[in-house]
Amino acid sequence: MPLHRHLGKRREIARTVGDHATDMFAPLALIGRGLRHHAGWAWDRWQATPQERRGPTLFLSAAMMIGIYLLPHGLLFALIALMASAAWAGRAPKAAPAPPPPDVADVKLGALYSALTPYLCGPEDTNPLYHFEGSYKNAFGSWEFDGEGRLSRLELSYPAYFTDTEPTARARIEQVVQGKAGRAREYRFDWDEESNRLRITALAPLPTDVVAQRFVAAPGEIVLGFTDEDGTARTIPVTQGGTITQQPPVIWRTGPRSSEPHLLALGITGYGTSSLIRSIALQALPYADLVVIDGAGTGEHACLVNRPGVHTVETSLHGALAALTWAAQETERRLAALNAARHTGATPPEDVTRPLWLLLDHPTELGELAHAEGRPDPQDLLELPLRHGRAARVTVVIADDVEARDRITPTVRATTRARVLLGPAGPEEGHAALGAPLDIVPAAQAPVGRGYARIGNGTPVRLQVPATVDPLDEDAPAQLRDAVIALLPHRDSRTEPAPAAPPRPDRPPVIPADATLPSHPVELGKTEPMIRSRPIS
Numbered sequence: 001m002p003l004h005r006h007l008g009k010r011r012e013i014a015r016t017v018g019d020h021a022t023d024m025f026a027p028l029a030l031i032g033r034g035l036r037h038h039a040g041w042a043w044d045r046w047q048a049t050p051q052e053r054r055g056p057t058l059f060l061s062a063a064m065m066i067g068i069y070l071l072p073h074g075l076l077f078a079l080i081a082l083m084a085s086a087a088w089a090g091r092a093p094k095a096a097p098a099p100p101p102p103d104v105a106d107v108k109l110g111a112l113y114s115a116l117t118p119y120l121c122g123p124e125d126t127n128p129l130y131h132f133e134g135s136y137k138n139a140f141g142s143w144e145f146d147g148e149g150r151l152s153r154l155e156l157s158y159p160a161y162f163t164d165t166e167p168t169a170r171a172r173i174e175q176v177v178q179g180k181a182g183r184a185r186e187y188r189f190d191w192d193e194e195s196n197r198l199r200i201t202a203l204a205p206l207p208t209d210v211v212a213q214r215f216v217a218a219p220g221e222i223v224l225g226f227t228d229e230d231g232t233a234r235t236i237p238v239t240q241g242g243t244i245t246q247q248p249p250v251i252w253r254t255g256p257r258s259s260e261p262h263l264l265a266l267g268i269t270g271y272g273t274s275s276l277i278r279s280i281a282l283q284a285l286p287y288a289d290l291v292v293i294d295g296a297g298t299g300e301h302a303c304l305v306n307r308p309g310v311h312t313v314e315t316s317l318h319g320a321l322a323a324l325t326w327a328a329q330e331t332e333r334r335l336a337a338l339n340a341a342r343h344t345g346a347t348p349p350e351d352v353t354r355p356l357w358l359l360l361d362h363p364t365e366l367g368e369l370a371h372a373e374g375r376p377d378p379q380d381l382l383e384l385p386l387r388h389g390r391a392a393r394v395t396v397v398i399a400d401d402v403e404a405r406d407r408i409t410p411t412v413r414a415t416t417r418a419r420v421l422l423g424p425a426g427p428e429e430g431h432a433a434l435g436a437p438l439d440i441v442p443a444a445q446a447p448v449g450r451g452y453a454r455i456g457n458g459t460p461v462r463l464q465v466p467a468t469v470d471p472l473d474e475d476a477p478a479q480l481r482d483a484v485i486a487l488l489p490h491r492d493s494r495t496e497p498a499p500a501a502p503p504r505p506d507r508p509p510v511i512p513a514d515a516t517l518p519s520h521p522v523e524l525g526k527t528e529p530m531i532r533s534r535p536i537s
C-alpha cells in the first residue's frame with residue numbers, strides 16, 4: 001500500500017477514535033464543567049463574605065456536612081444531588097442571541113461621513129468636525145430615509161474654512177453625496193454659506209405622462225412644462241393618464257409687457273428640444289402666426305406645413321435666409337406702423353398687432369453651411385426681431401444642441417432671457433446655458449424632456465416638457481401622435497382655400513447679392529413658396 005494511502009487511513013482511524021471518545025466522555029465533561037461552575041460560585045461567595053462572618057460560615061458548612069454524613073445514605077444522596085446540579089449547571093450555554101441587524105442610518109451615514117472626510121477635514125484643525133475616526137453624529141444635524149431605505153433629506157455642517165463659494169469645491173461635495181445616496185435621483189443642494197450648513201434633498205421624479213393638450217393659460221402665456229410644487233405659486237388642471245390632476249406649470253409670459261420676450265433652449269441630443277419647439281408652436285398657433293426654420297433639415301416640423309397661421313417651414317439655407325430677411329423687414333414694418341398709429345392716436349391695424357413667432361430649430365447648422373458658402377449667418381438676420389421684437393410683437397425661440405452653444409451669436413445670447421436646458425448637463429454646462437448656477441445635480445439617467453428652466457433673473461427650476469412627438473414619426477406611440485394631431489389647426493377647405501398664388505410680401509425680401517435663391521425655397525413637398533405677410537382682412 002502506498003505511503004500516502006497508509007497515512008490517510010491512519011488519520012481516518014484517529015478521527016473516528018476521537019469522535020467516539022468525545023461521545024463517551026461527554027457526560028464527564030458536562031459534570032466537570034458544572035463542578036467548575038460551582039467551585040467558581042463558592043469561591044466568589046467566599047470572597048464576598050466579610051472577614052468577621054467567615055468563621056461562622058465555615059462552622060455552619062462543617063456542621064451541615066457532619067449532619068449529612070450522619071444521615072442514613074446521606075453521603076450518597078449528597079453526591080447524587082451535587083452531580084445532578086453540576087450536570088444542570090454545566091449544560092451547554094445557550095447560543096448567544098443573534099446581533100441585531102445593523103441600523104441602515106448608521107451604515108449609510110457612516111459611509112457618507114467617511115467619504116466626505118478627505119474633502120472636509122483640515123490637517124491643522126485641532127477640533128475637526130470631520131476626521132477619520134470621527135462619528136457622523138458630530139457633523140450631521142438631521143436626516144430622513146424614505147420607505148425604501150434611501151436617504152431623502154440630510155442637513156450637515158461643514159468647517160468654516162471649506163471654500164463653499166467655489167463652484168468646483170461644491171461640485172466635489174455634491175458628487176460624493178450623490179455617489180453615496182444614489183445616482184438614480186436628482187438632489188437639491190442648498191448651501192447656507194452664513195452658517196456653514198448644507199441641506200440636501202432628494203427630489204421626487206416629475207410626471208412624464210403629461211402629453212400635449214390645450215393648457216389653461218392666457219394668450220401670450222406658454223406652458224413650457226411642469227415642475228415641483230415649490231417651483232411655482234400656481235397649478236393648472238392637466239389631463240394625465242386619463243384623469244384630471246393639478247400640476248405646477250413653468251409659464252413663460254411673452255408679448256409687449258414681457259421682460260423675457262425671447263427664449264433660448266439648449267439640450268443634449270435626443271432630449272427633446274425639437275419637441276419643445278413643437279409644443280410652443282401648438283400653444284402659439286391659436287393666436288399667432290409662425291415662421292419655422294428647421295436647421296437640421298430632418299423634417300421634424302413637417303406637420304406644421306400648410307397649417308393656417310404657419311407662414312412657412314424652411315429646411316434649406318436659402319429658404320431660411322429668405323424667411324428671416326422677410327421677418328426682419330416685417331419687424332421694421334410693424335414698428336413703423338405702430339409708431340404711426342401712436343402719433344395719430346389711431347388703433348394699430350390688426351396685421352401689426354397679431355403676434356409673429358419665429359421658431360428656429362438648430363440654426364447653428366445653417367450657420368455653418370452659410371459660412372462655407374460665404375452667405376450671411378441666419379442668426380445675424382435675427383438682430384432686428386430680437387432687439388425690437390417686444391414692441392413689434394415678434395417672439396423668437398431658438399433651440400439648439402448644448403454642444404453648439406459657442407456658435408450661438410452674442411446678440412442671441414444677450415437677448416434671450418428665457419432659458420431652457422434639457423438633459424442631464426453638468427454644473428458648468430448648466431451655469432453657461434441658464435446664466436445662473438444650478439443648485440440641482442441631475443440624475444445619471446434623465447427621462448426625455450427633463451431639464452431646467454430659468455425665466456429672466458429667476459431661480460432655475462426643474463422642468464418636464466409635455467410629450468409632443470412628431471405626428472409623422474411612425475415610431476412614436478399612436479396615442480402621443482393623436483394628441484398632437486388633435487391640436488393642429490386645419491384649414492377649412494370650404495371657406496379658406498389654401499394659398500394658390502405666391503404670397504405677396506409687403507416689401508420684397510432683400511436677399512444678399514451673392515445669394516442664389518432657388519425658384520422654390522420651401523421644401524417638404526410644398527408646391528408654392530409660403531413666405532408672406534398674413535393677409536389683411
Ligand SMILES: Nc1ncnc2c1ncn2[C@@H]1O[C@H](COP(=O)(O)OP(=O)(O)OP(=O)(O)O)[C@@H](O)[C@H]1O
Pocket residue numbers: 267268269270271272273274275276296300401448449450464465466467468469470473476
Ligand atoms: N417630453 C417627451 N416625452 C416623451 N418622448 C419625448 C419627449 N420629448 C421628445 N420625445 C421623443 O424623444 C425623441 C427625441 O426627441 P427630439 O427630436 O425632440 O429631441 P432633440 O433633442 O430635438 O433631438 P435632436 O437634437 O437629435 O433633434 C423623439 O422620438 C421624441 O418623440
